[in-house]
Amino acid sequence: MKLKFYIFLFLLTSAVFAQQKQVETSIDTTKNKIGAEFKLTLKTVVSSKSKVVFPKQKTFGPLEVIQSYPVDTVKKDGNYELIKKYGLTQFDSGKYVIPSVTILIDKKPYFSDSIKVEVANVKVDTLQQKMYDIKDISTADEGLGSWWKYVLALLIILGIGAFVYWYVKKRQQKKIEEEVYKTPIEKATSLLNNLEQKELVQKGEIKEYYSELTDIARNYIEEAIHIPAMESTTSELIQAIRTASTKKKMTLTPETVENLERVLRQADLVKFAKSKPLDFEITEDRNKIQKVILTLDNAIPTEIPSEEDELLNEAQRQKQIKLQLKKQRNKRITIAVASVFGLLIVTTAVLIAVKGFTNVKDTVLMNPTKRLLESEWVKSEYGNPGVLLETPQVLKRVDPLKVLPKDAMALIKEMQLFVYGGMTDNFYIAVSTSKFKTPTEIDLAKTLEGSLKVIEAQGGQNIIVKQEDYQTNEGVQGLKGYGTMTVINPLTKSSTKVYYEILLFKQEQGLQQIIISHEEGDSYGNTITDRILNSVELRKASN
Template identity: 70%
Template sequence: MKKIILLLLLSTTIFAQQKRVETSIDTTKNKIGAEFKLTIKTSVDTLSKVVFPNLKNIGALEVIQSYPVDTVKNNDRYELIKKYGLTQFDSGRYVIPSIQILINKKPYQTDSIAVEVANVQVDTLKQKMYDIKDIQAANNALGDWWKYLLALIVILGIGAGIYWYLKNKQKKKIEEEVYKTPIEKATSLLNNLEKKELWQKGEIKEYYSELTDIARNYIEEAIEIPAMESTTSELILGLRAASVRKKMTLTPETIENLERVLKQADLVKFAKSKPLEYEITEDRNKIQKAILTLDNSIPVEVAVEEDTLLNEAQRQKQIALQLKKKRNNRIAVSVATVLFLLLATTFYFMVTKGFDYVKDNLIGHPSKELLEGEWVRSEYGNPSVIIKTPKVLKRTDLTKSLPKEGLALVKEMQSFVYGSLIDSFHLMVSTLKYKQEAQIDLKKSMEAYLQYMESQGAQNMIVKQEDYETREGITGLKSYGTFTRLNELTNEKDRMYYEILLFSQEGGLQQVLILHQEGDKYANEISERVLSSVELKQGGR
């Protein structure tokens, strides 16, 4: 950033080092569609290897012809000449960027060159004229197809969610009604398992998994121990403890048979064991017998009135649980309602106003927030620049970055910025006064600035220039256009738009720079508002 300002404010001439690669072009001004011939020359010895790149585009110009390399022998050296035919179909000022040439695998850079493309003038007096056609209504029947598709997807999604919820609720209700007791549920599931004929189809692992799940579910519901998440050993220990606690009349044989089947199932599921057909039948019978024996061994309690069974503390606990359940249901319904309304509102605005409107107003947009914030009108530098900005610009000190010879020429330099060159929006105002008055060439200063931007990573630059005049009648130079840069955060290329104003007063320079992402409509409005507010105060302080 500091180097850019230094070159802009102190340089009117670009000094280049002697290079092994010479760059030239047949003309710097041409018409739309006409050919520029870019020539690259290098002198090497007879053993050197030179590689010229094969390019489809050089900057914003299209390569329409890559000419063969010409070789001219000069004593013990060769002069290699490579030409590229370039063209552009849009008027404006462009920069042909540096090209990398490999000489013995060592890279060398060509010089960048500025060119202009002008419109072809058309003599309308010799052209046959036609009447202007009436305005035709655009057929937009298919233009909004995505809105209807999106609405259909949302409606189908809501319908599928409601169907899934009701189906599961109905299924659970049916199960509760059909299986009034755990033993009825286990017996029914065992019969259904046999009808599937899983092990007959070779799905032994799936068969044993369902068989043991039926037994575990029964034990968990009827005997009230955590059977589903317990290992086989933990389940058997818990079952023995529960049989003592509940005074169940269980024989050791029943528990041993159940343990044997559960371990057999573990071998099938985890060790890929394959029992024989008669073993599978026996295991199924053992599970069924174990479930029936467990059910018969559970003591039957005599039904009494609930009020006499439960004491006051238990009843209060039940009431609290019911209240908590109702409260959770109300919260769930409230959250679901809010989410539905939010989605419905978002969808409505997407259909009626578009996705960008929803994104900018609900999610937020940095440039929009700047535009709609409280603007300030301030005076910066000397000779001062009066300007309106969305935020107060912060002073930055550049004197420490100046070389001694440059600092000796400067009487006063001030710079004020918002953001930086790597941000999505950047604004800078800078002024400079020399100790001795000098005639400053604004075009050369602008050229130095643009070429340095390119050397710092700006690619495919499109440059347009025009004279600029403030409301007070002070004239300057305006440069604007676009370029691409590598975003270090996303590692992708961003297309940037820039505008630069340069003024020369009292032997000094005044500059305003705005840089933002191309296509940002809010940043465009900020740029127009800032530049239209520029005032230059003549005379020192």
């Protein structure tokens, strides 16, 4: 008898990790509690060219359809086995008949068998079961959690970036209007004043000073006298000025041309020979350039511009404004983007200082176990003998009875299984309960061994196990197995090191089992596990 029982325990734990397909054309149970699910299965074998239409009704006689499962297809000897499942329920106790339903195969009607079922009341022991007041109405979870705060912060940062862009644009627009000069002499005079305000000489940047000084002079000559001064050497420029003064009948003294040539050659020595003029020489060169520019401007014959020339000058001025606007727009975009990134960096730094780097990183990257921990937790009771515990998500009922052979089924009266996730997921929890038909002595240590052997058969490798006595908050004694193992993902063939805990509790005719696993080193997984286990309450087995 004991040998058969341990074989059963081995098969029982395998139901937690391995689920096979339903292949019988039947109902999973003919007796159930109010509101519980009857799973009705309809199966047919047809050729590959046949068309099968299963019923799409909301009720099967007195039972309500709560779930219409997708059709499973299995290829057998050139044909296809189609399996359709329905989840049915009834909220009044009594005996009912699920009537036959019509299945159309190639437009021909075929009928299923009718099945008798029984729905029983849930027994409540008012002497032992505590009574509670009706809870207040809870606000429905809209799925936003705390993420709206991050969205709001992002909108604020983008708003600040947009304001910076607008403010810089407004200031630079005004500056552009001021910097677009009407005449070359006006531009040259303004640039000379700006050069002095930069204080390049005081900073020791003599090369930069002479470079800007001569560029101002060359730009003026190019715009006012129309000589390609920027591309010309010093000798070429001086010769071009002498030629232009003759053609344009400009009154220039030899001293003016010599002063310009002297400053240009001094600049060449500074830029290319690393010459270092004295301070008074630098001042004299600046004054010479200013005097040369003024002299050239006075020497240019005055012409009364025609209306066509004025329009041409205005067009050139507008073109220059557009070019300046384009440059400044690019500059504004750069400043705005830099401001946004700066605010993001500052905000991130503050969050890291307050909450820590790991917390901020996991929030930004949407760590799945962190989101699971911060979700709306639910406290529910599962199975019989009942296991009451708090979880971040409601566990889903699965049907373990279909994976057990008939000889093992002879030992049990009732068995239920509830699961969230899988062994290869970020977090996994399974709760199973069973009641036996006859009193049986249960060895929890051997049950734990059976569980570990099944885990190993399902792909667990390098399993390290420790075990110790375990006691719930209410003082119920049990056994705890825990440790690490390597789990292989059957799809990606990648391996993950996993931490697991298995809790086992026995009663006179009942066994309760809780299995939890998550990636090793996951602090959020550890927190979830501790919270779940601290909430465990066990019910006694009921007949």
